[in-house]
Amino acid sequence: MPAVVEMLGITKRFNGFTANDNINLIVQKGEIHALLGENGAGKSTLMNTLFGLYQPDEGEIRIRGERVNITDPNMANRLGIGMVHQHFMLVEPFTVTENIILGMEPKLGAKIDIRKAERQVQELSDRYGLRVDPKAKIRDISVGMQQRVEILKTLYRGAEILIFDEPTAVLTPQEIGELMQIMKNLVSEGKTIIFITHKLKEIMAVCDTCTIIRKGQYIGSVAIQDTNVDDLASKMVGRHVTFEVDKTPAQPKGPVLQVQNLVVEGNRGADALRGLSLEVRAGEILGIAGIEGNGQSELIEAITGLRKIKSGSVLLNNKPIENKKTRQIVEAGVGHIPEDRHKHGLVLDYTIGENMVLQTYYQSPFAKRGVLRYNAIYEYARKLIKQFDVRTPSEFTPARALSGGNQQKGIIAREVDRNPDLLIAAQPTRGLDVGAIEFIHKKLVEQRDAGKAVLLISLELDEILNVSDRIAVIYEGQIVGIVQPEETDHDQLGLMMAGGGKGKGGK
Template structure:
């Protein structure tokens, strides 16, 4: 008896875009009941390949077989019909709708001409129990956490009968606890007979969850290996084409004067609930202060307060002794403050502007980019070329729209723009979210280089490894206040975890 055909087989898939071959003759198989990881740098072609499997793109060459039969997947509807579901990196949910309304959208069960909402809720509840998803069918999307929203995306695919699930960077926006829960869900899915392709560049996750790994570099397959027969260093080297160090090399800090001083800051949200509570800390020249905390404990509001995107109710925020609280964002920028925002799409880039235009978003009104009220395109383009080259932003050209770049290259473009302004204070919020190991190493080195030049760096990250590795000092935020101030060498993951959960306080220079 012959072995069963793979559930998916890609044969020599090639996809070209203007100026770039995104997929170059890629072949890949997914076996029934396996988790097959697709590993590659930002812009290597992973998402393009999976968008072809899901029918969002058509290949220029090559063919696809499902269960041994050749198929043409010319739309997502066709993919769904063939039992393929995709959980996208940027969720496609209708925020004011309930969980159930989002799951059944386009496939509503009917009772005569009416939608049978009651039976839909029952189906959602059953799916939730079967796969251990613990989703409330009646909750509205805008009221639930990012991790829960992702579960709704998973349930949308299951409701439509998917046996083959594609996860595109599923952990990029999750907290460590949500990541472990997602891993358990994925294991449960394959135990129930599903097969999963996981696009990621997080080596720890690949080693934990996958059965096999296919490595893609610049659009080509480098290798497919069995996970149990490899290690993170080997995978990293195959992915970026050189050795990668996971330990951040840095000299002891040379601490200077206080640059950022946040004192007794209070701020309420539109419902009158306090989101920042007597928040007090400072960042000195020549140091990186890492803010650790579970998402939703005031990190976003803190960044908004410093950068002029949010008004505070009381307290003081000073940069080099000058009060900046409640100033307009442009005024804060002109105080020599740079900001790598946590949401690159909302606050970092204008997606329909070119890379060149995005590089001068905060300086376009100044010389040399603006002469007598007119933009000097040659000067702007020259500047953009310099940044794209210096920060290895992979783009077909500086005229390419920002939305066409991979997430990682969008992030590199923002980092290039913000660091090149030579700030005295650099606020880096989730600077490596969604980046591959090579790019993470590059970004972390840039932050340390800024510190070594005597700049003050405020790093906000949900990645505990990053906080421990890159920071010179760590402040833990819980419910809008600092509950701990520790040195990385004097603490560990467990202790930080307890402080992040609000069950331990440790004093230090913040006066906790």
């Protein structure tokens, strides 16, 4: 039997830049096939070619042994190819069912037969263990369920080959586990899955085969049983990568940040922080572990002056900063690597150079009497780009044009170079590949070794365990325990994060 998908010698160029150079991808029916590569390696280009969004310049595609010319996504759908996009394409005020049937509604006369549709959705959902409520509105359901709606959309359209585009980037650890199970259910029902990712553990956990591409080049395909994480990582990056963060024991000094009995209102009116207290000392990295939505974002916003504090105090170097303006707090010595780099970290339409001075543009030497000195700005940007190895064609390139990892490096360059006493890093490696993660962890440790305080907030337990000197677990707006990373493990942390069992030294 021929392979269900064969992409042979695919080459795709954009304005002289070769995104895919003679790439092969052969996927057998009923397998979960990983497509592994760093950000910008050409994974999305290859998949968009398979999905009919791009036409290859060279090479051929065969589906179930037959040579095809996939001219548009509708044709891909007809061939049984479905794509679960990383950024959901859902109509928020519509129900789950309405979103799924959009474009191919079952009719009852001139009316949409919503009953029938709901029944069909329910059946599909039950069959693959997707557990969605057909009548719920998209805006009311969790990110994980929204993703399952995207999966249902492709199944409803009869997809046999499902492309998952970095599906775990937006999920919590629990949801990731659920997704893995769903993927296994799907292949056991005869579906085929192409899984785009750069998370090696997930590949090891769920895939059968892995195709690796690097900088647009085909590196090879391996069976998962014949490989391991280190091997995959070095194939992906092209050199040996360390996962252990190289650091000496912390030598903490006096407190830099002291948060006491902080109460802050969340977006929905209820208190998101309920008397939270913590302390970060100079020369240490305090990691905050917790499930998303337990007050992490509100804590950061409260410290940085972006959210009003109802009661409690925040001291920076023993001076109160609660309810001060963001600019005053920045000037007092707080650096902030925000969780959402596109929304909060960068002005994407500004050049990478202009982004380097987003907080300091009004200060000398970048401005004089209200007039910008672009020479100084770009000279500074060139220095940071070099020092932090930001891969960009030039300092005049719009931030939008950079890859995610390099955008993040730009933000880290900006925040670290201001040399703040307290550096807040929220999910600093989200969506990045191992090379960039290694770099960013190194920079956080360097800040610590320079005697600065670092507050790391992350949903990735591995990151928390590897990088932190102390771990504070947040649950429902309070710190429920503080543990040492070398004395704890996933299970204990997971339990505490879920509100069960208290660690020692909880405040």
